[in-house]
Amino acid sequence: MDKRVLVVHAGRYGSTADVAEVVAEELRRCGATVDSSPATEGIPLDAYDAIIVGSAIYWERWLPEAARFVEQNREALARKRVAYFLLCMELTRVGAGPGLGIPVTIDPRLGRPPRVEGKLSYWERTHLLSAILRPLLDAAPEVHPVSIAVFRGRIDYRRLRFVHFVLMKSTWLLFRRAPEGDFRNWEAIRSWASSLCPMLLAED
Numbered sequence: 001m002d003k004r005v006l007v008v009h010a011g012r013y014g015s016t017a018d019v020a021e022v023v024a025e026e027l028r029r030c031g032a033t034v035d036s037s038p039a040t041e042g043i044p045l046d047a048y049d050a051i052i053v054g055s056a057i058y059w060e061r062w063l064p065e066a067a068r069f070v071e072q073n074r075e076a077l078a079r080k081r082v083a084y085f086l087l088c089m090e091l092t093r094v095g096a097g098p099g100l101g102i103p104v105t106i107d108p109r110l111g112r113p114p115r116v117e118g119k120l121s122y123w124e125r126t127h128l129l130s131a132i133l134r135p136l137l138d139a140a141p142e143v144h145p146v147s148i149a150v151f152r153g154r155i156d157y158r159r160l161r162f163v164h165f166v167l168m169k170s171t172w173l174l175f176r177r178a179p180e181g182d183f184r185n186w187e188a189i190r191s192w193a194s195s196l197c198p199m200l201l202a203e204d
Helices: 015-029 064-072 074-078 122-126 129-139 162-175 186-201
Strands: 004-010 033-038 050-058 081-088 104-106 147-152
Touching (some): 004 015, 015 033, 015 050, 015 081, 050 186, 064 129, 081 186, 104 186, 129 147, 147 186
Parallel strands (some): 004 033, 081 147, 104 147
């Protein structure tokens, strides 16, 4: 039987939507019928066997649209196979992983260890993967993603709204964090998407 997958995405400037479409392409190669849609209210989920939710991370948080989608559809998502992907520019890498009991793939080009071993600054604490993931996992505990992936994203100052431009430019000038550029790792994105095929498309 043909498996149907929905890739839901939340972003501000198109980068997350681009990644969602590449994920959809890889799943189509596995034989699935895949739709891609912005995270909005009222998307009928009954027709789908699996759901992938992707979000850009702004100020260490999922975008509200993605968080609302998961929370409002938590009962339906709990009955389906689910995966999450995130795009962010900075990540603090410590130990073996976030210890959430969920398989997590991290873009090898993303993140850096603490500047001082054994001591985290405020910035480093707020950019831990567990700090980014935990709020939504706790808000919808009945949803059990089979996989989570975190990839580096893109910043193009020319496309930013004024307030975002000021904030991101200040972050770069003050902390030398989140530089401008397209850092999306398409090889890692495609590899992760392909790895989802047996997890999301296997027969029940």
